[in-house]
Amino acid sequence: MSSFTVLVEVQLRQGVADPQGATIERALPALGFDTVAGVSVGKAFRFTIDADDAAAAEQQVEDLCKRFLTNPVIEDSIVTVQAA
């Protein structure tokens, strides 16, 4: 068993309305940031996991994402696994 550090980024799926992202984007020009576009708001989770290898770790995290960290109806996740 080895230890891996994991980063899970959760984003709203394409096509799902993102009222937080839209509101932030609308506020930016008032601060002078008028070249920013495509703001989306999500969540990030960082943790460690013990597994036989990186592939096994990734598989477990994918399962964890599907069953708990995301709501697949509206959210997608990007998983990054690195040897600790």
Added chain:
Amino acid sequence: MSRRVGVVVFPGSNCEHDVVEAIEGLGGKGELIWHGARSLGDVDVVVLPGGFAHGDYLRPGAIARFSPIMEAVGAFAREGGPVLGICNGFQVLTEAGLLPGALQKNAGLKFVCDMADLEVMTTSSVLTSGATHGQVLRIPINHFEGNYTCDQVTLDELRAEDRIVLRYVDNPNGSMGDIAGICNETRNVVGLMPHPERASHHLLGSEDGSVLLAALVA
């Protein structure tokens, strides 16, 4: 014999006593069931009340769906038992997969606390069997994440199968199809964002919720 209505209490639920009060006012027998229990006992109806189960951490309902009682709630629903999710309870039912879709942050990013006019879209559900089609009910809403969202296939299915139970007359939160409440295929599981228990006595400003809750204890 009056119908026994089990009202599940999660850590962070806060409408359970209101539901019991409303149910008892309508002649039912309300009882609280702790989320850590594994059995529903001998109840005829299950209600998941409003509030902030498990602090709404991660997502509303995301942790509550793993509460020990939820296995029994799922089994009860699959056997055809009437299950009602109000507000946070609706969110729990979608997370648990007992109802399709999800409830997202309101389109205006505002917590809405207001009276809402709701149109009864079908009387074929455990909640609306005592109402009339097209009837408009005035019932309070009180939520931040009540914006009903699903994919187009699901929305088409809900419409084709007449499973949109209640619709907002004036959409307050961006919900797809103005959806305020839906039911499952077998019409015994209903979730809605508005709070019928808060419209169960004229002193509360509306009694329109009673026609819905009365159907559960009839």
